[in-house]
Amino acid sequence: MIGKRAYLDLEGDIPNKKILDSGKKMGRTQSEYNEVTHFNIKRKNKMKYISVPTNQEAMARLDLDQCIMGDLIEFTLNKVDYAALWSTGVIDEINEKLNVSIDDYEDERITGIEKLTEAKRIVESKKALNKSNDIIIDNLLLQINSAIENNTGVFFFF
Known part of the structure; x- marks a missing residue:
């Protein structure tokens, strides 16, 4: 793995790029990257x-x-x-x-x-x-x- 971004999205990919409405790929900002890789999954009905x-x-x-x-x-x-x-x-x-x-x-x-x-x-x-x-x-x-x-x-x- 090259680079310092090592977190995965829900599909298991490193989401360095995003796809624009026009279909073009563009790099993500750090905040966009954090948004798709840092999950706060709450446990439902925690016993x-x-x-x-x-x-x-x-x-x-x-x-x-x-x-x-x-x-x-x-x-x-x-x-x-x-x-x-x-x-x-x-x-x-x-x-x-x-x-x-x-x-x-x-x-x-x-x-x-x-x-x-x-x-x-x-x-x-x-x-x-x-x-x-x-x-x-x-x-x-x-x-x-x-x-x-x-x-x-x-x-x-x-």
């Missing part, structure tokens, strides 16, 4: 995950982004579930009490038996106050209980 490794080895693989089938117990949240989870206030309280930052575009974890036990206490107390979101709270509680049982952690991929 959020609350994951629990099934053992210490699975947790190590998760840190390296090398999980294999059976490594994770995952709870997937769509937009509605995610909004319902936030509306309970449980995430805000976990963030405050455990000094973590579970939030949009953040990956966060709760590990260690003390923090997991405190997270469980927080979720159980919120469950008593939020009857309308029982399924969401129950699933979060299941994840925390699994992490305690497996001596691993709860990983939030939001």
Whole structure:
């Protein structure tokens, strides 16, 4: 490849030239080139995950982004579930009490038996106050209980 323009267009070509209405070819300006090669593809309905490794080895693989089938117990949240989870206030309280930052575009974890036990206490107390979101709270509680049982952690991929 000659030159410094190495990005491809949607057809897989290096779009150095454009075709005018008259059929003639003409070089592109840098801004025109950037426009046809730099894509901001938004993920539709991006899902959020609350994951629990099934053992210490699975947790190590998760840190390296090398999980294999059976490594994770995952709870997937769509937009509605995610909004319902936030509306309970449980995430805000976990963030405050455990000094973590579970939030949009953040990956966060709760590990260690003390923090997991405190997270469980927080979720159980919120469950008593939020009857309308029982399924969401129950699933979060299941994840925390699994992490305690497996001596691993709860990983939030939001």
